[in-house]
Amino acid sequence: SQTIHQWPATLVQPVGSPLSLECTVEGTSNPNLYWYRQAAGRGLQLLFYSVGIGQISSEVPQNLSASRPQDRQFILSSKKLLLSDSGFYLCAWSRAGGPGQYFGPGTRLTVT
Amino acid sequence: RKEVEQDPGPFNVPEGATVAFNCTYSNSASQSFFWYRQDCRKEPKLLMSVYSSGNEDGRFTAQLNRASQYISLLIRDSKLSDSATYLCVVNPKDSGGSNYKLTFGKGTLLTVNP
Numbered sequence: 046s047q048t049i050h051q052w053p054a055t056l057v058q059p060v061g062s063p064l065s066l067e068c069t070v071e072g073t074s075n076p077n078l079y080w081y082r083q084a085a086g087r088g089l090q091l092l093f094y095s096v097g098i099g100q101i102s103s104e105v106p107q108n109l110s111a112s113r114p115q116d117r118q119f120i121l122s123s124k125k126l127l128l129s130d131s132g133f134y135l136c137a138w139s140r141a142g143g144p145g146q147y148f149g150p151g152t153r154l155t156v157t
Numbered sequence: 158r159k160e161v162e163q164d165p166g167p168f169n170v171p172e173g174a175t176v177a178f179n180c181t182y183s184n185s186a187s188q189s190f191f192w193y194r195q196d197c198r199k200e201p202k203l204l205m206s207v208y209s210s211g212n213e214d215g216r217f218t219a220q221l222n223r224a225s226q227y228i229s230l231l232i233r234d235s236k237l238s239d240s241a242t243y244l245c246v247v248n249p250k251d252s253g254g255s256n257y258k259l260t261f262g263k264g265t266l267l268t269v270n271p
Contacts, residue, residue: 088262088264089261148202
């Protein structure tokens with residue numbers, strides 16, 4: 046069966062500091078991978094998606110970036126965090142043409 | 158019109174009640190439809206896909222009306238454990254035909270009371 050891991054689970058960072066969140070998937074090959082953000086009281090916002098190693102599509106302009114160095118690894122980064130970057134960051138995977146996306150446990154980020 | 162619009166809720170129901178959630182979507186070319194549930198401070202979890210013919214999974218029934226661009230979820234004999242936020246999710250058609258870019262509704266909070 047497939048599992049998806051994210052770490053860290055929670056993170057408190059000062060404004061202007063860098064960020065690196067990691068997501069890995071087990072039990073499947075060549076998944077589509079996604080980064081979402083859920084701000085307090087708001088819906089899920091798709092940030093990036095990837096259909097293969099090194100292939101990243103950005104959905105919204107922001108100070109975040111994503112990378113996919115390996116087939117089942119997806120990284121979300123920032124060079125300098127803003128207060129508005131606070132939120133619940135969720136990684137998800139899907140099969141290339143399959144039904145639905147499956148989410149990891151998420152990272153709760155607070156920028157102070 | 159919002160891409161995916163749900164009942165704002167919240168819904169508070171007693172155990173054993175039947176509760177229905179409604180959702181409308183704006184993109185008539187949308188191809189796939191889902192209901193997710195999200196517990197407080199947890200990740201969304203896929204509850205069920207929604208098919209044109211309607212589908213049932215135990216106490217849960219999902220229906221799709223493409224002509225009206227309307228999706229519903231019915232929960233019968235609700236349990237305390239059904240308390241969660243229910244998210245209506247739509248996959249708009251894209252050139253690749255794959256399930257990129259799911260569009261999520263903001264969700265409806267359900268509380269089932271003893």
